Amino acid sequence: MYKDRVFFIVDFETTGLDVRGHYPIEVGGLFTDSDFTVLDIYKSFIKWPDLEKEIIEYGNIWPPKYAEGYEFHKISASGYIRWEKKDNIKVRSPEEVANDLQYFCKEFKRDKRNPTMVSDNSVFEHSFMKKIFESSKIVFPFHYSTWDASMFLELSGVRRPMLPHRAFSDASSLHNALVRARGKLDLFEKR
Numbered sequence: 001m002y003k004d005r006v007f008f009i010v011d012f013e014t015t016g017l018d019v020r021g022h023y024p025i026e027v028g029g030l031f032t033d034s035d036f037t038v039l040d041i042y043k044s045f046i047k048w049p050d051l052e053k054e055i056i057e058y059g060n061i062w063p064p065k066y067a068e069g070y071e072f073h074k075i076s077a078s079g080y081i082r083w084e085k086k087d088n089i090k091v092r093s094p095e096e097v098a099n100d101l102q103y104f105c106k107e108f109k110r111d112k113r114n115p116t117m118v119s120d121n122s123v124f125e126h127s128f129m130k131k132i133f134e135s136s137k138i139v140f141p142f143h144y145s146t147w148d149a150s151m152f153l154e155l156s157g158v159r160r161p162m163l164p165h166r167a168f169s170d171a172s173s174l175h176n177a178l179v180r181a182r183g184k185l186d187l188f189e190k191r
Contacts, residue, residue: 005034006108006115008042008101008142009149009178011170012128015051015062015069022069023048024128025080026089027097028168031104031115036179040104043168044092045083046132052081072165089168098136105141114143120174122148149178156181 010029016022028043054063055077062070062077070076083091092100105115119125126146133140153159158181 004113006039006113007032007034007036007118007147008104008115009118009171009175010125010129011119011167011174012125013069013073013075013165013167014128015066017068017124019127019131021065023051024132025051025069025075026073026167027129027132028166028171030171030175031108032175033113036175036182038175041168042100042104044090044097044100045080046097047080047083047091047093049093055081074165094132095136095138098133098138102138102141109141115141116143117146118149118174118178119146120148120150120153122146149174153177153181 008029008031010027012024013026014022014024024046025048026043026045029041030038031040031042032038055061058077060078060081066077108115117126117129123146129142129146130140158177
């Protein structure tokens with residue numbers, strides 16, 4: 001097994017599907033080793049000042065362009081504005097989230113383990129993660145690509161249970177599916 005790898009199994013809740021006009025508002029993920037043993041977790045709500053201002057100007061409800069995102073995550077606009085730390089989930093600015101994740105990645109790189117993002121929708125998650133780092137002007141700390149686990153799950157016949165869309169529960173669900181799939185395929189055979 002590739003012992004130099006660290007995976008960040010990640011999921012976002014967003015205001016919509018287009019990274020140019022929408023925002024990631026919640027991130028959840030698990031850092032694992034190459035055997036999918038959990039090393040650490042990360043979860044945060046993400047407060048964007050421009051988004052908060054837009055909601056307030058629209059009367060404390062989601063403007064219509066964000067209705068698509070609400071259909072998935074069911075986070076109310078007024079709830080977004082009033083978010084406080086709850087259920088051990090921090091409320092952080094994009095820059096704080098970028099700093100937090102960069103710190104984790106630096107710690108793993110210090111041990112010569114390169115962090116790679118893992119998702120079952122890699123283009124989506126990668127794009128929104130890049131948005132956080134670019135808006136914060138912090139160097140993107142993850143390995144050069146994001147691993148899309150959807151084909152791996154499909155080949156193994158393992159399906160993820162569909163949970164209410166929340167970032168950390170979705171990332172945890174993917175982690176559990178990857179552990180089950182690993183047992184069915186020999187793609188991760190010990191070397």
